[in-house]
Amino acid sequence: MSIHIQPIKAFTDNYIWTLINENNKQAIVIDPGQAAPVIAYLEAEGLELTAIWTTHHHHDHIGGVAELQEYFPMTHVVAHSEHNVEQDQTIKDGSKVSAWGCNAQVWDIPGHTASHVAYILDIDGRKHCFCGDTLFSGGCGRVFTGTIEQLYDSFKRLNGLPLETLLYPAHEYTASNMRFGLSIEPDNTVMAQALQQATEKTEAGIPTLPVTLEHERSVNVFLRTDMLSVISGVKAQLALADDKPLTVFTALRSLKNDF
Ligand SMILES: [Zn+2]
Numbered sequence: 001m002s003i004h005i006q007p008i009k010a011f012t013d014n015y016i017w018t019l020i021n022e023n024n025k026q027a028i029v030i031d032p033g034q035a036a037p038v039i040a041y042l043e044a045e046g047l048e049l050t051a052i053w054t055t056h057h058h059h060d061h062i063g064g065v066a067e068l069q070e071y072f073p074m075t076h077v078v079a080h081s082e083h084n085v086e087q088d089q090t091i092k093d094g095s096k097v098s099a100w101g102c103n104a105q106v107w108d109i110p111g112h113t114a115s116h117v118a119y120i121l122d123i124d125g126r127k128h129c130f131c132g133d134t135l136f137s138g139g140c141g142r143v144f145t146g147t148i149e150q151l152y153d154s155f156k157r158l159n160g161l162p163l164e165t166l167l168y169p170a171h172e173y174t175a176s177n178m179r180f181g182l183s184i185e186p187d188n189t190v191m192a193q194a195l196q197q198a199t200e201k202t203e204a205g206i207p208t209l210p211v212t213l214e215h216e217r218s219v220n221v222f223l224r225t226d227m228l229s230v231i232s233g234v235k236a237q238l239a240l241a242d243d244k245p246l247t248v249f250t251a252l253r254s255l256k257n258d259f
Helices: 036-045 065-071 148-158 174-184 189-203 213-219 228-235 245-257
Strands: 003-010 014-021 026-030 048-053 076-079 096-099 102-108 117-123 126-132 166-169
Touching: 003 036, 014 036, 014 166, 026 036, 036 048, 036 065, 048 065, 148 245, 174 189, 174 228, 174 245, 189 213, 228 245
Parallel strands: 026 048, 048 076, 126 166
Antiparallel strands: 003 014, 014 026, 096 102, 102 117, 117 126
């Protein structure tokens, strides 16, 4: 199967991840917060939009859905019932979504919002995880309509994917997240290297994404809540009731809110 995956930039730092089937010139977009950049990209590439998948209801993820439905009447919209779009397929945890014969599994990964999902697409044995605003490279989403406990559990779930899984967050926040991570773990050399690379790429307009789960385990403090370096880095800034991973995770999220 020749699916390739391309980001379309929207707003200031959103990525609308696009699955492209070169054989039939069809495309699927994930979280189109704006229609115009999607239409411009697909027309330039001679592609037809056949599906839209949404991860959560925030405007910068669904804002372009209605216009794209009108512009491409064949478009099949896949969404959770709480995503505030007119969906053709209502999904929930465990649902399967198809992309030209490849299967994507739907996982509930709440926390940022209560009804946030991920799409985990299997292409030739490798998993590609579209994780919206739950996990960013080096960071995590803010807690809006979900809870910090849900976000922590969602991170645990994502952390159970195979190490070579490619993660596709919906925002370019890598450089600022690495700066935050280094404020907790100043001696993390992999993180320092990731910051340098992210700074260079961002200046050149090149996405830092996708990233592998293996890479995230080295650079994302929210996946490293059981590491002594992270626990002591948090304790240097905030008093902790205990060293439990959820306590450390919660403290990291609140430190990041003020970073
Ligand atoms: Zn969001």
